Amino acid sequence: MKIITAFVASARRRGLTYVATRQFLDNLQSFGDVQSEILFLSEYNLRVCGGCKRCFLRGEECCPLKDDRDVLIEKMMTSDAVVFASPNYSFQVSAIMKTFLDRLGFVFHRPRFHGKTFTNIVAQGIYGGGKVVKYLDFVGGGLGFNVVEGSCITALEPMAEKDRLKMAEALTRHAKRFHRQLLKPTHPAPSILQLMAFRMSRTSMKLTLGEDNRDYTYYRDHGWFDSDYYYPTRVGPLKRAVGATFDWMAARRFKQMEA
Numbered sequence: 314m315k316i317i318t319a320f321v322a323s324a325r326r327r328g329l330t331y332v333a334t335r336q337f338l339d340n341l342q343s344f345g346d347v348q349s350e351i352l353f354l355s356e357y358n359l360r361v362c363g364g365c366k367r368c369f370l371r372g373e374e375c376c377p378l379k380d381d382r383d384v385l386i387e388k389m390m391t392s393d394a395v396v397f398a399s400p401n402y403s404f405q406v407s408a409i410m411k412t413f414l415d416r417l418g419f420v421f422h423r424p425r426f427h428g429k430t431f432t433n434i435v436a437q438g439i440y441g442g443g444k445v446v447k448y449l450d451f452v453g454g455g456l457g458f459n460v461v462e463g464s465c466i467t468a469l470e471p472m473a474e475k476d477r478l479k480m481a482e483a484l485t486r487h488a489k490r491f492h493r494q495l496l497k498p499t500h501p502a503p504s505i506l507q508l509m510a511f512r513m514s515r516t517s518m519k520l521t522l523g524e525d526n527r528d529y530t531y532y533r534d535h536g537w538f539d540s541d542y543y544y545p546t547r548v549g550p551l552k553r554a555v556g557a558t559f560d561w562m563a564a565r566r567f568k569q570m571e572a
């Protein structure tokens with residue numbers, strides 16, 4: 314049984330974002346091995362990040378804001394898969410979703426959702442949501458998830474029959490590709506791009522940061538300064554050589570900066 318949690322970032326409890334998310338989860342549940350829950354971010358206390366960077370530098374427990382950030386992180390940690398669903402507001406995610414993402418800012422430095430599946434749903438009236446889907450796809454990767462490309466659902470109110478059919482088709486396809494991902498190995502071999510991002514950031518951190526920095530101690534304590542990738546996985550000889558080249562490139566850039 315896979316546990317899926319959807320985080321809906323519309324303040325409207327029965328708006329298009331919810332309707333699309335519900336339909337997506339119902340499609341998934343029809344496959345039979347899925348248990349899902351929808352959380353409305355508007356019902357949680359999420360405060361606006363003050364930009365002090367204490368989470369980056371000293372650790373997330375040093376954040377001066379007291380809100381539901383850790384409750385929501387725990388929800389993700391205990392899920393096999395998550396869905397971020399947002400309306401398109403002014404060609405971006407809603408403010409509620411952005412506040413949530415900023416509260417997770419330190420996780421982009423220290424990704425922790427490896428082995429879990431991620432997707433997103435963007436609901437809109439007319440135009441611009443395709444780029445928001447791409448943005449959220451990127452966000453999912455940055456947090457460490459295995460990303461399944463999201464969907465953009467377009468409809469004005471009241472919903473026309475042709476839009477309802479289009480939405481149903483899109484969400485059926487989306488649920489099928491999401492379910493396929495759920496059945497795949499949870500810790501796949503990284504792509505060259507993922508390997509590059511990991512190797513260059515870990516080598517830069519190793520050379521530029523010290524014991525007093527949480528990113529440094531987190532990477533060190535997870536063995537990431539010496540590992541092939543974030544998690545044990547099959548990295549063939551070619552990728553191992555390419556990975557070593559990325560480490561070397563990051564080290565060379567550091568030496569040039571020092572000179």
Ligand SMILES: Cc1cc2nc3c(=O)[nH]c(=O)nc-3n(C[C@H](O)[C@H](O)[C@H](O)COP(=O)(O)O)c2cc1C
Pocket residue numbers: 323324325327328329330331400401402403404405436437438439440441442
């Ligand atoms: C402040 C605001 C900004 C919006 N900006 C866009 C936009 O840039 N593009 C668009 O297609 N729809 C836009 N919309 C329409 C919403 O995306 C659309 O109504 C969507 O269904 C809202 O989600 P909900 O039904 O879950 O509330 C905007 C709506 C609001 C309230």
